[in-house]
Amino acid sequence: MEELLTVAAVARRLGVAPATLRTWARRYGIGPTDHESGSHRRYCPEDLAKLTTMRRLIIAGMSPAEAAEKALTVKSAIKMEKIVGEFSDRPDVIDALHSAANALDKSFIESTLRNDIEKNGVIRSWQEVIVPVLVMLGKSWEETGEGIEIEHFFSETLKRVLRERASMIQKPINPRPVLVASVGEEMHSLAIHALTAALAERNIECHFLGARTPFAALEAMVEKFAPPAIFLWAQLVENADPSFFKNLPAVRPAPRILLGGPGWRESDCTNMTKTPDLNFACEEITRAIGA
Numbered sequence: 001m002e003e004l005l006t007v008a009a010v011a012r013r014l015g016v017a018p019a020t021l022r023t024w025a026r027r028y029g030i031g032p033t034d035h036e037s038g039s040h041r042r043y044c045p046e047d048l049a050k051l052t053t054m055r056r057l058i059i060a061g062m063s064p065a066e067a068a069e070k071a072l073t074v075k076s077a078i079k080m081e082k083i084v085g086e087f088s089d090r091p092d093v094i095d096a097l098h099s100a101a102n103a104l105d106k107s108f109i110e111s112t113l114r115n116d117i118e119k120n121g122v123i124r125s126w127q128e129v130i131v132p133v134l135v136m137l138g139k140s141w142e143e144t145g146e147g148i149e150i151e152h153f154f155s156e157t158l159k160r161v162l163r164e165r166a167s168m169i170q171k172p173i174n175p176r177p178v179l180v181a182s183v184g185e186e187m188h189s190l191a192i193h194a195l196t197a198a199l200a201e202r203n204i205e206c207h208f209l210g211a212r213t214p215f216a217a218l219e220a221m222v223e224k225f226a227p228p229a230i231f232l233w234a235q236l237v238e239n240a241d242p243s244f245f246k247n248l249p250a251v252r253p254a255p256r257i258l259l260g261g262p263g264w265r266e267s268d269c270t271n272m273t274k275t276p277d278l279n280f281a282c283e284e285i286t287r288a289i290g291a
């Protein structure tokens with residue numbers, strides 16, 4: 001039986017909005033040929049081959065009109081599973097995730113993130129796919145002042161996937177968990193979610209305090225658990241109060257304190273370790289727990 005697909009299914013796999021597919025059909029005649037199922041038109045494997053070519057040529061920099069002209073000459077057929085494979089290299093994943101974020105397509109964002117992390121690990125996924133998408137989302141919000149719901153929606157979906165990943169930890173290798181927090185009024189917490197998930201892949205357990213952690217919470221946790229390492233995130237300068245690391249209670253053995261995020265000012269952090277990236281933070285923490 002021939003595989004026939006809806007506009008929504010094809011759009012998700014190709015990483016474009018359904019409206020874009022409709023425009024391509026109307027403007028360039030590159031749509032579902034003549035398959036009808038109920039009142040909805042469906043794409044067949046031959047249509048998919050044309051669309052996949054169109055998408056690839058646009059990503060390569062060709063204009064939609066030129067890409068459509070070439071794609072319409074394609075005679076082959078392509079199966080849905082094949083498209084997923086074809087579009088799994090990194091620029092396409094970024095693009096697909098960005099489109100899915102804009103379309104508020106939760107299930108596509110979740111499954112793409114899960115697959116990517118499963119295949120590449122948290123660090124590579126974060127650096128190669130997730131950060132570029134976050135930067136794109138932040139940029140469009142900065143330029144237009146619109147789409148804040150997209151930022152929230154994508155962040156929450158990403159947090160869910162990273163939490164899931166962190167909870168897969170089996171037998172932690174560190175008896176005393178690492179302490180991880182975003183300081184003061186800091187609402188940005190995606191980086192620390194990524195850190196906790198990346199450490200879980202190494203079976204390193206964290207006490208995760210999340211966004212807007214007050215100093216009293218850090219103080220109590222340090223006294224109670226004497227963590228081997230403490231990671232403090234500040235995205236914004238106004239939240240990077242040095243008293244968060246200067247006034248921590250003294251415990252034995254002394255924890256390794258790491259500061260991450262663009263908020264920390266160099267002048268406040270002399271003699272402190274500021275992490276340059278996720279990989280470095282994971283390596284330092286791994287060393288601090290003696291693994």
Ligand code: B12
Pocket residue numbers: 126127131134135137138139142151152155185186187188189190191192194195211235236237259260261262274275276277278281
């Ligand atoms: C998602 C997001 C939000 C979400 C946060 C959700 C959540 N739970 O975290 C929400 C919607 C809540 C939010 C709120 C705000 N946001 Co915001 N947000 C973002 C966005 C899109 C992603 C943030 C993020 O996690 N980035 C990924 C990080 C990690 O990238 P990075 O900081 O550049 O990190 C690199 C280095 O720091 C380095 N690194 C070094 N050490 C380490 C250690 C580890 C472990 C890791 C992982 C990385 C790392 O590697 C990183 C790359 O991996 C950014 C855009 C952007 N470009 O980042 C804006 C952005 C950070 N937000 C911004 C702003 C202004 C705000 C608000 C003030 C807006 C407002 N007016 O309300 C509020 C902040 C309120 C507050 N008190 O904190 C600005 C900040 C500008 C500035 N520098 O001052 C940005 C840059 C958007 C923009 N382009 O203008 N935001």
